[in-house]
Amino acid sequence: MFREIPTVLMAEEIIDKMFRRAKKVEVSLSRNRLLMHKNLSIAKIFTARDVAVSTLQKYIRAFPYINKMHPFYSSLLDLLLDKNQYKKSLGVLKWATGRIESFADKYARKVKGCGSIDDTVRLRKEFYGRGASILKQIAPHLRFLAQAREVMRKLPDINPSLPTVVIAGYPNVGKSELVRKLSTARPEIASYPFTTKGIFVGYFENKDGKIQFVDTPGLLDRPLEKRNSIEKQAILALKYLANLIVFMFDPSETCGYPIDVQKRLLSELQEQFSTKIIVVDNKKDLMERDSKYLKISAKTGEGIDSLIKMILKNL
Numbered sequence: 001m002f003r004e005i006p007t008v009l010m011a012e013e014i015i016d017k018m019f020r021r022a023k024k025v026e027v028s029l030s031r032n033r034l035l036m037h038k039n040l041s042i043a044k045i046f047t048a049r050d051v052a053v054s055t056l057q058k059y060i061r062a063f064p065y066i067n068k069m070h071p072f073y074s075s076l077l078d079l080l081l082d083k084n085q086y087k088k089s090l091g092v093l094k095w096a097t098g099r100i101e102s103f104a105d106k107y108a109r110k111v112k113g114c115g116s117i118d119d120t121v122r123l124r125k126e127f128y129g130r131g132a133s134i135l136k137q138i139a140p141h142l143r144f145l146a147q148a149r150e151v152m153r154k155l156p157d158i159n160p161s162l163p164t165v166v167i168a169g170y171p172n173v174g175k176s177e178l179v180r181k182l183s184t185a186r187p188e189i190a191s192y193p194f195t196t197k198g199i200f201v202g203y204f205e206n207k208d209g210k211i212q213f214v215d216t217p218g219l220l221d222r223p224l225e226k227r228n229s230i231e232k233q234a235i236l237a238l239k240y241l242a243n244l245i246v247f248m249f250d251p252s253e254t255c256g257y258p259i260d261v262q263k264r265l266l267s268e269l270q271e272q273f274s275t276k277i278i279v280v281d282n283k284k285d286l287m288e289r290d291s292k293y294l295k296i297s298a299k300t301g302e303g304i305d306s307l308i309k310m311i312l313k314n315l
């Protein structure tokens, strides 16, 4: 989703790049030495400006507007980073490009009108100083955006237009295992074998189409305001993405949580979301209880075909 956001250079790095490029600038020799030096200084000023402005503009274009994102992503980002700071930092970058552009124009004009070779050099250096100082001023914002990029790059690629099944339940009941089994395409969760810390996605595809499975971090049964950011991510997935929810019980309680608290979580979700919920009992290979729910084993794959049929019927 946000993988194409480029690496954000720090202020010092942009300044270095500006000077390096400007240093390489040459102009054709001319008998009129003053004119030649004026042209050289102006060319260097504009080169330095272009490096700074194009770098900043690249970031301004690459970081998407939070308000224009799918609500799942905008709420997720709101959870994971400071949304106001994000907007502010991008605004500050825009401000900086304007300042650098207007300084470049101003100093180019001064160079044009100056009367000595020494002045062309002095004015050019003065412009460099101004440009560098603007970049230093925005250093905290570049740092923030570099961090935001790290957060954003790790967000899952979710296609909100695909039929989406979100798997919910207590931690360790086997949600990730199930998404792995249900997915025909290799899910991203493969690299997180134990506990899911974020949202991961798998896909099931057959001749009738494609279904998106969203594996969520385990939810504990507690009020929203007490939930940590990992649990809140799960809630957002349920709220904004789910066309269908699969709620998973672990009757064996090897997940570490008694069945009663798992039941309470199910009731809570039923109250909170109007989305259809399919309930399954997992870890059938370990134990089965007397219940009306479909019994599966995410580990051995038992019951998975029936579950897929149920999902297809309900989507």
Ligand SMILES: Nc1nc2c(ncn2[C@@H]2O[C@H](COP(=O)(O)OP(=O)(O)OP(=O)(O)O)[C@@H](O)[C@H]2O)c(=O)[nH]1
Pocket (backbone or CB within 6 Å): 169, 170, 171, 172, 173, 174, 175, 176, 177, 178, 193, 194, 195, 196, 197, 216, 217, 218, 219, 282, 283, 284, 285, 286, 296, 297, 298, 299, 300
């Ligand atoms: N015996 C047995 N073990 C299972 C089954 N399903 C999952 N497990 C095991 O239970 C443990 C937890 O499985 P996960 O899929 O990571 O559980 P999860 O619900 O994704 O956990 P969180 O991401 O922490 O919420 C793993 O060791 C799995 O191998 C099952 O059907 N039978």
Ligand SMILES: [Mg+2]
Pocket (backbone or CB within 6 Å): 175, 176, 177, 194, 195, 196, 215, 216, 217, 218
């Ligand atoms: Mg998991």
